Amino acid sequence: MKPSGKSAITSKRLGILIGGSGLIGGALTHFYKSTSRNTEILAPSSKKLSLREPDDIKQYFRRYRPSFIINTAIAPIDSNPQMAFETNYLGSVNLAKVALVLGIPFIHISTASTLPPGENLTEDDHLPLTSGLANYPKSKLMAELTLKHLGATQGLDYTIIRLALVYGEHDHKIQGFNRLLFSIANQSLPLMLTKKGVMHSYSNNLKLSHFIHHIIDRREEFSGKTYHFVDPEPVELTQLIFSIKSQLGVKTPRKIFVPYGLAQTGKACIRWIVKIMTRIGIEARVPVELMFLENFYKSQTLSSKNLKDSSYKDPAPGVTVFTELPAMIEYYLTRWKHLNLLSIPGDEQKSHQNSALEFQHSPTTLLDHLHNNNFTISKDDKNRNRRSSSIIDI
Ligand SMILES: NC(=O)c1ccc[n+]([C@@H]2O[C@H](COP(=O)([O-])OP(=O)(O)OC[C@H]3O[C@@H](n4cnc5c(N)ncnc54)[C@H](OP(=O)(O)O)[C@@H]3O)[C@@H](O)[C@H]2O)c1
Incomplete structure (x- = not known):
């Protein structure tokens, strides 16, 4: 039987991407949309296809029979056990089962959170699966292990891609690397919550899209394997913080390093306050970054040897988190x-004539200006109108 949705999709190869509105999925959607590759990507939102609803998955894949599935979905990092288990584990496994039935590749995005601290960690390394693990790494690790099991026992054609700290556009939630950027821009990080010499790996969002496109066409080489998709050179956290700070021209965080013990005590106090507030009925949460406090003080670098030895070639070897900082x-x-969400001190002064501020503070002046200029862009006023660029000259 011909699947009902496919005839409307064109003759291009069809792939289904779960998590298309997220940081990684957003970049992938953009990648396929903006290039004339012979591939069409469908990226249903979680409202249309929730990984927590097996029926959603069945119905969607009965309608569209893709040539491959990419899973970039995750529940929010601080989700409760049920949501983390159902989305990150059960959802991934159900997608893998669909891939098995359809006989198509399943590309699964995973995380360095499944790894312990350490240097040059390989794809074979992972944390021990224990009850004490937080919901996010536990559910992601379990998904990795089940995919490998399905590969070994039932011939699932899968590739697991482990990412470290991801940098690039399309983050709508301010998490991971962008949480650091935000705290420095917002000047809410007064001191250095790290120590000198702590190194981490970073993953480039845009390059990841190239890699995924590459491996979908080369299943003999990439099937049944796990890859660390990271930039070859790890980055010192202190150096990155100082770079962001100097490019933003802000004074904090100051060069005072908070010892780990003190930072842990602070975290315990915040946890205690949150607990008390919750008990008296005030909604409060421990900031997500505190979940990863240990990572600020311990190096975690991933080996990219398997990636380097593969047929994939980095399309822009000179591009790193440092070269991308100004654009980001x-x-x-x-x-x-x-x-x-953000106001940088001194910025209001600089952009006093900015029409967004005029809209906020003196709408009558802005309206007068727009009326007097007949909605057209004169040469002299080009800059001003560029700022109020929602009205175009027809
Ligand atoms: N960001 C990083 O720094 C980083 C680092 C290492 C690894 N990773 C891995 O990269 C992958 C993608 O992460 P991300 O940062 O792109 O996440 P994200 O920005 O938080 O996006 C999560 C995506 O998952 C979708 N989703 C959530 N619950 C869902 C459900 N029940 N059913 C279907 N879709 C659901 C969301 O859709 P809606 O918006 O429609 O809810 C959203 O599109 C994850 O596997 C993560 O472990 C990310």
């Missing part, structure tokens, strides 16, 4: 200011 700062600061 511009992209995210603009976004966060528009969302009213």
Whole structure:
């Protein structure tokens, strides 16, 4: 029987991406949309296809029979056990089972959170699966182990891609690397919550799309394997913080390093306050970054040897988190200011004539200006109108 949805999709190869509105999925959707590759990507939102609803999965895949599945979905990092288990574990396994039935590749995105601290960690390394693990790494690790099991016992054609700290555009939630960028821009990080010499691996969001596209066409080489998709050189956290700080021109965090013991005590106090507040009926949460406090003080670098030895070639070897910083700062600061999440001291002064501020504080002046200029862009006023760029000259 011909699947009902496919005839409307064109003759291109069809892939289904779960998690298309997220940081990784957003970049992938953009990658396939903006290039004329012979592939069409469908990226249903979690409202249309929730990984927590097996029926959603069945119905969607009965309608669309893709040539491959990419899973970039995750429940929020601080989800309760049930949500983490159902989305990150059961959801992934159910997708893998669909891939098995359809006989198609399943590309699964995983995380360095399944790894212990350490240097040059390989794809064979992982944390021991214990009850004490937090919900996020536990559910991601269990998904990795089950995919390998399904590969070994039932011939699932899978590739697991472990990412470290991801940098790039399309993050709508301010998490991971962007949480650090946000805290420095917002000046809410007064001191250095790390120590000198702590190194981490980083993953480039855009390059990941190239890698995924590459491995989908080369299943003999990449099937049944796990890859660390990270930049070859790890980065010192202190150096990255100082770079962001100097590019933003802010004074904090100051060069005072908070010892780990003290930081842990602070975290315990915050946990205690949150507990008390919750008990008296006030909604409060421990900031997500505190879940990863240990990572600020311990190195975790991933070996990229398997990636380097594969047929994939880095399309832009010179591009690193440092070279991308100026563009990311511009992209995210603009976004966060528009969302009213951020105001940098002195910025109001600089952009006094900015029409967004005029809209906020003196709408009559702005309206007068727009009326007097007949909604057209004169040469002299080009800059001003660029700022109020929602009205175009027809
Ligand atoms: N960001 C990083 O720094 C980082 C680092 C290492 C590994 N990773 C891995 O990369 C992958 C993607 O992470 P991300 O940062 O892109 O996540 P994200 O920005 O938080 O996006 C999560 C995505 O999952 C979807 N989702 C959530 N619950 C769902 C459900 N029940 N059913 C279907 N979709 C659901 C969301 O869709 P809606 O918006 O529609 O709810 C959203 O599109 C994950 O596997 C993560 O472990 C990320």
